[in-house]
Amino acid sequence: MRPPRLDQPFVTGTIETAAGSVPKVSNVFSRADRIGAFKVRWGIGRMKYRVDAGLYAMGEPTAESPVFVTANYKLTFDLLRRAIASIDGWILVLDTLGINVWCAAGKGTFGTDELVERIESSRLDDLLSHRKLILPQLAAPGVAGHEVKKRSGFQVIYGPVRAEDIPEFLGKGLKAEERMRTKDFGFKERLALVPMEVVPAVRLALLAAAGLFVLSLLFSGFSISKALGWFAISATAIVTSVLAGAVFTPLLLPWLPGRAFSIKGFVMGLLFAFLVVPFVYISSIPGTAVLLISIPAMAAYLAMNFTGSSTFTSLSGVRKEMRFALPLEIGGTGIGLLLWIIALLGR
Amino acid sequence: MQSMVYLKDVVTLAHRPEICNGCGICLVVCPRRVFERSDGKINVAKRDACIECGACQRNCPQMAVTVRAGVGCASAIINQMLGRKKACCPSAY
Numbered sequence: 001m002r003p004p005r006l007d008q009p010f011v012t013g014t015i016e017t018a019a020g021s022v023p024k025v026s027n028v029f030s031r032a033d034r035i036g037a038f039k040v041r042w043g044i045g046r047m048k049y050r051v052d053a054g055l056y057a058m059g060e061p062t063a064e065s066p067v068f069v070t071a072n073y074k075l076t077f078d079l080l081r082r083a084i085a086s087i088d089g090w091i092l093v094l095d096t097l098g099i100n101v102w103c104a105a106g107k108g109t110f111g112t113d114e115l116v117e118r119i120e121s122s123r124l125d126d127l128l129s130h131r132k133l134i135l136p137q138l139a140a141p142g143v144a145g146h147e148v149k150k151r152s153g154f155q156v157i158y159g160p161v162r163a164e165d166i167p168e169f170l171g172k173g174l175k176a177e178e179r180m181r182t183k184d185f186g187f188k189e190r191l192a193l194v195p196m197e198v199v200p201a202v203r204l205a206l207l208a209a210a211g212l213f214v215l216s217l218l219f220s221g222f223s224i225s226k227a228l229g230w231f232a233i234s235a236t237a238i239v240t241s242v243l244a245g246a247v248f249t250p251l252l253l254p255w256l257p258g259r260a261f262s263i264k265g266f267v268m269g270l271l272f273a274f275l276v277v278p279f280v281y282i283s284s285i286p287g288t289a290v291l292l293i294s295i296p297a298m299a300a301y302l303a304m305n306f307t308g309s310s311t312f313t314s315l316s317g318v319r320k321e322m323r324f325a326l327p328l329e330i331g332g333t334g335i336g337l338l339l340w341i342i343a344l345l346g347r
Numbered sequence: 348m349q350s351m352v353y354l355k356d357v358v359t360l361a362h363r364p365e366i367c368n369g370c371g372i373c374l375v376v377c378p379r380r381v382f383e384r385s386d387g388k389i390n391v392a393k394r395d396a397c398i399e400c401g402a403c404q405r406n407c408p409q410m411a412v413t414v415r416a417g418v419g420c421a422s423a424i425i426n427q428m429l430g431r432k433k434a435c436c437p438s439a440y
Contacts, residue, residue, distance in 0.1 A: 106400065106418050140376035140402035141416065158375050176375075183378040185351060259354050261421075308420025310351075312379070314399040315417030317354040322421055 001121040004052035004093070010081070015057050019123035024057045027085035033078055040075055041192065043199045046098075049074045053095035055122040059088035063129040066170065068159075069115065070136065071096040071104050083163035087170070092133070094118055105142030112147050119152045134159045134166075134174070137181060185311045190250045193309045197246040201302055205238045212238075212340075219344045230344055233287055236280050237294045237336065244272040244295065245302025250309070261310070262325035265303020269296035286343040290336050297332025300325060358397040359415040364388060367411035373403040 004023050006014065009032060014021040040046045053072050058081065067090040070080045077093060084091075094114050096104035104110035119125075119133075135143060137158045145156035160169050160180035169176050212234040213227065220226035245265045249256065256264035273295040277288055304325055307313040360381070362373075367389050373382045374389070378400065383392035391397075401416025 103418075105402075106416075137376060137402075138378060140406055141400045142405065144405050145372065146406065146408040161378060178380070181375070181378065182380055254351055259352070304421045308418065308422050310419075312351045312396070312398055313353045313419030314358050314397060315419050316357040316359055316399060316415070318419040318421050318424060320354060320357050322424060326425075 001054070001117070002052075003122075004054040004056060008051060010051075010078075011056075015060070017057075017127055018063070019055075019125075019127035022055050022057045022090075022127075025081060025091065027058060027081065029078060029082050029085075033074075037075055037078065042195050048098070050098040051077045051093055053093045053118065055124075055127070056091040056093065057089075058084055058091055059086075061088045061090050063127065065089045067092055067124065067128065067133050068166070069094065069133050069139070071099060071101045071110055073098050073100045073104075076100045079163045080166075083166045087167065090127070092118060092122060092124070101136045102138040102141075105139045108142050110139050111142040112144050112151075115143055115148055115156075116151045119154055124154065131155055132157055134169075136163070137161045137176070138183070183311045185253075187251065190253060193306075194247055194250055196309060197250060197302070197306055198242065201242045201246040201305075205242055209235055209238055215341070216344070219341075233280060233290055233343070234340055236276055237291055237298070240272050240276050240291075241269060241295050241298035241302060244268045245299030246306070248272075249299065249303040250306050253306075253310070260304075260321040260325065261307050261313075262300040262304045262321055262329065265306075266296045266300040268303065269299025272299065286339045286346065290340045290343065293332050293339065294336025297329050297336065301329040301333070304329070352395050353398070353419070355395050358394060358399055359413075360391065360394065360397045360399065360403075361413050362389065362391050363411045363413075364390065366409050368409050370408065372406045372408070373412055376402040376406050378402070 003020070006023055010026050011023045012026045013024045015024055036049060040049045050072050051074050065088050068080060068084060069092045070076055072093045072095055080091065094110055096109045099107065099109065101110055131153055132155050134157050138161055140158055143156060145158070148154060148156050157174055159166060160176045161183050162180070165176070165180045169180065213231050216227035216231040220230065245268065249261070249265045249268045252268070253264065257267055258264050273292050277291055280291065304321065307318050369387060369389055371384060371389065374384060379393070379396040379398055381391060381393050381397045382389055382403070397414070398419060399414050399416055401414055403412040404414050404416060
């Protein structure tokens with residue numbers, strides 16, 4: 001395995017060690033890092049936002065310094081880099097295919113095999129006088145600590161869930177308080193995830209809107225002004241669903257009724273539907289019904305997709321939720337579409 | 348803030364006290380604080396909080412904890428149903 005390249009923008013030099021020369025990383029979170037982080041949150045170049053796997057140095061580490069293991073997704077790497085900016089230590093980056101710790105551990109790429117191989121290829125044996133590695137706690141679904149010990153001689157110590165708690169963790173002699181061991185899901189975190197929900201939702205929405213506009217044109221005999229009037233109803237339904245299901249449901253998650261995400265999204269969608277109906281000029285009852293039926297159904301679907309971003313859903317739970325919710329969501333959207341066409345034909 | 352809990356009585360987590368040696372690694376790795384130790388013995392205290400991440404199972408040297416591990420992600424399941432390989436990853440973390 002190749003050592004990490006030195007021409008990566010965050011590498012400031014090298015230090016010579018018993019295990020060869022090791023790239024040194026900057027402890028400054030630069031403007032370029034900030035822009036990169038912003039871009040990937042909006043889904044731009046996400047799969048290419050990687051750092052080279054291998055060993056790096058932060059500050060002036062020695063053979064006694066702690067080793068922090070992380071993923072090669074740059075957003076993850078930067079979180080660690082910022083958290084330990086004032087600590088002399090080693091960073092061992094695993095090749096997780098540019099995926100964050102939690103997801104990579106779930107897939108097994110942040111796993112026992114990769115860790116053991118990376119320990120060997122980075123020559124940690126020669127580098128260190130101790131035999132301890134600090135891993136993020138959220139790597140535990142992929143890494144079997146007792147197996148790593150057996151195969152490499154290195155002891156896995158699970159550090160805190162959040163990198164920002166590392167200095168405190170070190171200060172307390174590698175002990176994490178309960179607070180550091182849990183994964184919460186606060187408002188700010190949900191807000192940060194909203195772009196991730198909105199981008200694919202808007203992509204889907206634009207496709208659907210394009211199709212519906214073509215339908216409006218066909219039914220209006222290619223009169224643009226008429227078509228736009230009819231298209232307005234379906235466009236309202238789509239925009240409102242995205243707002244209700246992909247923006248407001250994630251943000252207001254803990255305060256919405258129900259446990260299933262689809263129910264939370266349905267409630268939000270219904271609320272939004274009643275809010276927009278008075279603002280849309282609709283002469284027919286089917287037109288109103290289009291909004292009242294399709295918005296909650298589509299919002300429920302979009303909300304259901306937030307299960308993957310949340311931190312407290314289980315596979316068994318999501319399967320159960322989908323069994324009852326998916327048919328209703330598809331059915332509701334279908335009925336909305338049908339009523340919309342009926343409303344068009346009835347004019 | 349309060350911890351959010353998903354659906355009730357669905358998770359596949361099982362702990363077998365008869366082969367558990369009480370080492371407590373499950374207490375360390377669980378991000379949902381599902382386990383607790385009382386009178387020196389490990390037991391499952393908050394079953395519905397479990398997200399089936401599999402951390403406890405993977406790290407239990409005794410294989411005393413089992414769970415059908417997976418990711419609670421609707422879009423991954425939908426992609427799977429549609430035969431697409433694209434997985435689910437909220438890469439904002």
